[in-house]
Amino acid sequence: MPTFVRYYIKTALIYFLLSLLIGVLLLAVPVFELSSTLILDLPTYLHLFVVGWITQLIFGVSIWMFPAPDHGGRYGYEKLVWAIYLTLNAGLLLRLIAEPGTRVVQDSLFLNWMLIISALLQWSAGLLYSLHIWGRVKGK
Amino acid sequence: MTRFSKWAIRLSLGYMLIGFTIGGLMLANKGFLILPSVPLYLPVHIEYMMVGWFIHLIFGVAYWMFPRFTPKETGLRPRGFVRAAWGSLLLLNIGLVIFTTGQLVTDKLWFRFLGRSFEVIGTLAFFVNLWPRIKPVKKP
Numbered sequence: 001m002p003t004f005v006r007y008y009i010k011t012a013l014i015y016f017l018l019s020l021l022i023g024v025l026l027l028a029v030p031v032f033e034l035s036s037t038l039i040l041d042l043p044t045y046l047h048l049f050v051v052g053w054i055t056q057l058i059f060g061v062s063i064w065m066f067p068a069p070d071h072g073g074r075y076g077y078e079k080l081v082w083a084i085y086l087t088l089n090a091g092l093l094l095r096l097i098a099e100p101g102t103r104v105v106q107d108s109l110f111l112n113w114m115l116i117i118s119a120l121l122q123w124s125a126g127l128l129y130s131l132h133i134w135g136r137v138k139g140k
Numbered sequence: 141m142t143r144f145s146k147w148a149i150r151l152s153l154g155y156m157l158i159g160f161t162i163g164g165l166m167l168a169n170k171g172f173l174i175l176p177s178v179p180l181y182l183p184v185h186i187e188y189m190m191v192g193w194f195i196h197l198i199f200g201v202a203y204w205m206f207p208r209f210t211p212k213e214t215g216l217r218p219r220g221f222v223r224a225a226w227g228s229l230l231l232l233n234i235g236l237v238i239f240t241t242g243q244l245v246t247d248k249l250w251f252r253f254l255g256r257s258f259e260v261i262g263t264l265a266f267f268v269n270l271w272p273r274i275k276p277v278k279k280p
Contacts, residue, residue, distance in 0.1 A: 050189065058197065067141060095167065102170065115171035119164040126160035130153045137149045139141050 001064065004081050008060025011089060015052025019045055041100040051122065052092050059084065059129055066136040076132055084128045091121030141204050144225050148200030151233070155192025159185055184240045191236050191259055199229060199266055206273040224269045231262030 022045040028034060069076045098114035105111060141149075162178075162185040169178045203225055208218035219225070239255025242248070 054194070099167075099170070112171035116168045119167040119171075122167075123160050123164035126157055130157055134150065134153060137141065137146050137153070139143070139146065 002075060004075075004078065004085065005060050005064040007085060008056055008063070011085075012053050012056040012060065015048050015056065015092070019049035019053060022048065041103065044096060044099045047095060048092065051088070056088060059088070062133055066133060067138055069136050076136065080128060080132050084125050084132065087121045087128065088125035091118045091123075091125060094118035094121065142219065144219075144222070144229070145200040145204035148196050148203065148229055151229075152193050152196030152200060155188045155196060155236075159188035159193055162188065181244075183243050187236065187240055187243070191232070191239075195232065195263065196229075199232070202270055206270060207275055207277060208273065210278075220269045220273060224265055228262045228266035228269065231258050231265065233262075235259030235262060 026042065026045060063075055063081055068074045072078075072080075075081060094114045095118040098111045098118060101111045102108065102115065162181050165175065165178050166181065166185060168174055203219060209216045209220065211217060235255045235258025237255070238258060239252050242251030242255055
């Protein structure tokens, strides 16, 4: 298994555990009548699960297993594969901080810009992945 | 990779890009109000990600990679009924288009009900075709 695939899969597993933990904490708030704190935000939790865990796992495994591209070696251009990984995870981490943060600190220009950059980074990851994998979706 | 899988996976990539774009706009909108109507697209974003991205990808990869039939023994083509598979993909897409259009242009529930029904019938047809291929590998 190539290094970048290991990074994708291990990071996806970490997001899976993290999202499960946040899921437990989200339920702990009403059960133990706790006051809602900084980390407890439903959209953040859902995106850590769906993008951080499921989508990242799909990205990693498909880059590893799909037919070889016509150019750039067995897995395509490695720099592009790393760029997808970095943009996706940088975008998710910014979201993890900024989205719950805006509920605590209202009208923070810094946090608002973090949300914009997070959106751009995640969208770029999706676009780069599609460009990378498109040519590998082919017959023998 | 078969022609069916190629279409299903490329469609999934297209839907993922639309889903990511709507999601990115929704996230950016939390930072700065870009388009006030964007939060209304949440059900469409969820539909494109869940049915468009995940289900299409599952269709494409399962049809491609699951164990095949031996035509001499079963009288079937290696991947079962090819037209049934294409029919299921068509129904899924008709359902997705009706559901998302219904969500955007009308508040009449029957529109979404119709879309979701097409999606369910398409998925069911695909599973019926795939079911016999979930089998142990024959030892030589």
